[in-house]
Amino acid sequence: MAVTLADVAARAGVSSATVSRVLNGNYPVAGSTRERVRRAVAELDYVVNGQARALAAASSDLVGVLVNDVADPFFGLIASALQREIAAGPGRLPGDGKLAVVCNTGGSPEAELTYLTLLERQRAAGVVLTGGAVEDRQHTAAVTARLARLAASGTRIVLCGRPPLPDAGAEITTIAFDxxxxxxxxxxxxxxxxxxxxxxxxxxxxxxxxxxxxxxxxxxxxxxxxxxxxxxxxxxxxxxxxxxxxxxxxxxxxxxxxxxxxxxxxxxxxxxxxxxxxxxxxxxxxxxxxxxxxxxxxxxxxxxxxxxxxxxxxxxxxxxPLQEAGARAGRLVLGRSAPPPGAMATVATELMVRGSTAPPSGSAR
Structure with missing residues (x-):
């Protein structure tokens, strides 16, 4: 028989309303009470009804991660770090996490817009766009409009390895690469x-x-x-x-x-x-x-x-540092980290000198 919210409340010795507040994270609850509820959730292996929560709240348990090419190690490293952070994060219970859905656009501007529309329909809790942007005014305007709608509905937006969007507003956080x-x-x-x-x-x-x-x-x-x-x-x-x-x-x-x-x-x-x-x-x-x-x-x-x-x-x-950037984007899209000043951070790069470069030989070819 499925474990209910009332079962969790009974195990933790609190009301069902308190359990709901802890799970939703949108009301202040005493630390000791929150810990009792989380322990009860883990012991009973309680699974939140995602559809019911989405109807009651502004968003679902879904976080969309848009990548240009899922087979490219560049995007794989970012996406894997994002997924680990979104699923739970260090020191957190599995029930604290959300479902990360990796959307492979194939570099297509049309596919990017389609995924953003689908995520809006699903009331996604967060959206992370990774990698370089297509530099086309019409496409940029369309992406900005969709992200603005998502942000207005309560969805957290993070750009990772992507330049900031003009006129996007402070609701969209950017982690740019140098x-x-x-x-x-x-x-x-x-x-x-x-x-x-x-x-x-x-x-x-x-x-x-x-x-x-x-x-x-x-x-x-x-x-x-x-x-x-x-x-x-x-x-x-x-x-x-x-x-x-x-x-x-x-x-x-x-x-x-x-x-x-x-x-x-x-x-x-x-x-x-x-x-x-x-x-x-x-x-x-x-x-x-x-x-x-x-x-x-x-x-x-x-x-x-x-x-x-x-x-x-x-x-x-x-x-x-792709994995570090991906993990940071995951914390930001879940609200576990405060946005950087001005909603914009630039990740430093480092020159790695190895054996494939040397002084020119001067030999004619």
Missing amino acids: NRGGARRLTEHLLSLGHRRIGCVAGPLERSTTRHRLEGHRAALAAYGLAPEVAAGEEFRDLPGRPVVHGGYDRSSGYDGALELLRKDPAVTAIVAANDTAALGVCAALRDRGLSVPGDVSVAGFDDLPFSVDAAPALTTVRI
């Missing part, structure tokens, strides 16, 4: 080694992450007098000895991008990849062309995904 600073330090590292012909296999042209990393890359080049200053947001164009090609964040895009860079500038001595996965494709293309890494061409990635240190040679990259 992609510009990380990319600048990475290119400065290559320049300090003596590289001057640096190619770039960048990500999709319409993604905010791609633009921010290119801005950091070109800022480093400009500081060395190798590129003209370009206004923020202006498209990054090829320069002699510093070609750029765009692709995805996958291995095949890195492979094809490296071959295109070598066609544009056979004398390139270093390649910066969109991320670590693309960097592996770059290394494979160079090997297939009979070139060594870093003897002939240095290669650098971004994100510091778990396989990066085990690549041969180990990959120079920029570390983003």
